[in-house]
Amino acid sequence: MKKFAFALLALSASVTTAQAESIIVLNSEDASYSILDRATRMEVQRLPLGREPHHLILTPNGKEVLLASTFTNELVALDTRTLERRYVVRDIIDPYQLGFSPDGKWMVTAANRLDHVDIYQTDGYKLAGRIFLDSIPSHIAFDAASRTTFVTLQESGRVAALDLATQTIKWNVEVGKAPAGIVMLPDDKRLLVALTGEESVLTVDPKDGSVIGRLPTGKAAHNFRVKDNRYYFLSNRVGSTVSLIDTQEMKVVASIKVPGGPDDMDITPDGKELWVTQRFLRRIAIIDIAEMKMIGSVRVGKSPHGLIILKTDPAAVPNKLRSASIEPSPK
């Protein structure tokens, strides 16, 4: 039986190209994740996951992608090449958003429901410190030196800067209504903060949290995705648009309608397409970046939230991935 399976795999490998692109989508209200194929724009598989999975992230070495289930306090690691489940990291409490410091030493999680930010040593996922913050911590950014992490606090309208090594608060400043997405620009001197309760993006000084600029965008500015050093995509959830921001000139250079409360985004490896979760429509929108035009959408599960595009090896991806029997965590 095994030999037969290998023969089939070899056969399928010989008729397909050596590399494919797969998109992993977390269906937050279905407790599942979808695997989409970029070429055919189809959902290939849908697999169960712990309750309320929202975001996912590549490990620093790029070998695994961690799918975080907020309700079951676990990270499921998938092999980025084969999409097979490798291990599960347990006891990561309410991992809503998560980020690795640029040097890969720290993993920071924002516990959205439990109002705390946790700083882990990536090595062994050991909790270094827990900082309670008021309230609804959501998105995470880092400085280039991996000394500081920045977290938006949606309900209290604040941004907090935390020292990674000492796990203490550096500053905690009010900036505007419902700050969500946050990114550090490549100059390491400006933070961009999206205000979901307003129609704008703020430029914030990472030294002290002071607001140094404001750019009108769309209603409920929410989430960023870097395009290149200069340009950033921004989703506006109430306005149902995606804006392209020139961070040098600080202006919106393009805007495109994406219906259904657009949220998380990722770009294909060739840089040609932007894939966006349409939370309400249970779909993923595909945008042609050169044309800034929506060219299609793929049906997924309920309330799709985080997504990532991976280069996979079609010969190695099993036709039916295992849904159960997960190996214990290495820690």
Add this chain to the structure above:
Amino acid sequence: MHWLLDAWIGTQTWLFETFVSPVLFHFNLMEWFDDAFDAVEFFMLGVVQILVIALLMRPLEKRRPMENVKNRRLPAVDRVYTVLSKLGVVPLVVFVIAYPITNEIELQMRGLGIAPPRIESLMPWLHDHPLVTFLIYFALYDFAAYWIHRAQHGFSWWWALHSLHHSQREVTAWTDDRNHVLDSLLVTLVLVIFSQSVGVQPGDYVSILMVGRLIESWSHANVDLGFGRIGDRLLVGPRFHRLHHALGTPAEPRIYDHNYALVFPLWDMLFGTARYDRKARPMGVEDPAIDADNDLGWLGQQVAGFRRFAAAILPRLAG
């Protein structure tokens, strides 16, 4: 089926983006953004249920009644209950009061790292059988509802509230939602806490509520129709549940202490409270103080129910 799902989600998104999301944005309530979207679906399901009652169940009640209608005026107030409940007015009030309590319980449990295991994680083969999984959760939910219903009859203070549901002399498909708001609050609290501890997730609620509430409306309908000998033992229908609404008599005192189940008669058969017969009986409660509800409107009934509740609970507090 895809076009139906697309039409449904499209309508939900349009309603949300046109009426709800601008309000949330304006009042800086964006942390409720995604929950409010789900609430729109609840509203739409309510509209569908009202349509099913009005267009399917009511004509059947006219064609094949189990008892002759004596007073056509009495069911009118039940329509008010149904609209307030199915379109989300009562559930919103209940939610606003219950949420801080159930949320605190959830946060405490989650803070301790306790996540109730889903049945699928204990029996992984269920992942490939979503219908079986749904039925298991549905049965668990209904099991809890059965015992809550027994408590509603067993505790005098709870019966003081629940008797409002039973006081209707003309039980129809509209009667299911005739409940005291405080009764709805208590039932919701217990059911949500139960669901939290067995791992029913919000996504399951939609189907459980939709299927469950339709069966419950149907079971109140004044229709002489059954699902056959076996069918009537698998699902609650009008013959089974209308006996639960029958008026107590000297020959059959407290006959309404039978057939508590809301969806699966199994629980009554298991715990010795099932009773099957096809006799047509008058409906209501023999106590004149409770029967007086029939002369009152929605607000009057709520006040009367609360007075009964206070009278039942105050001697306890004093004693």
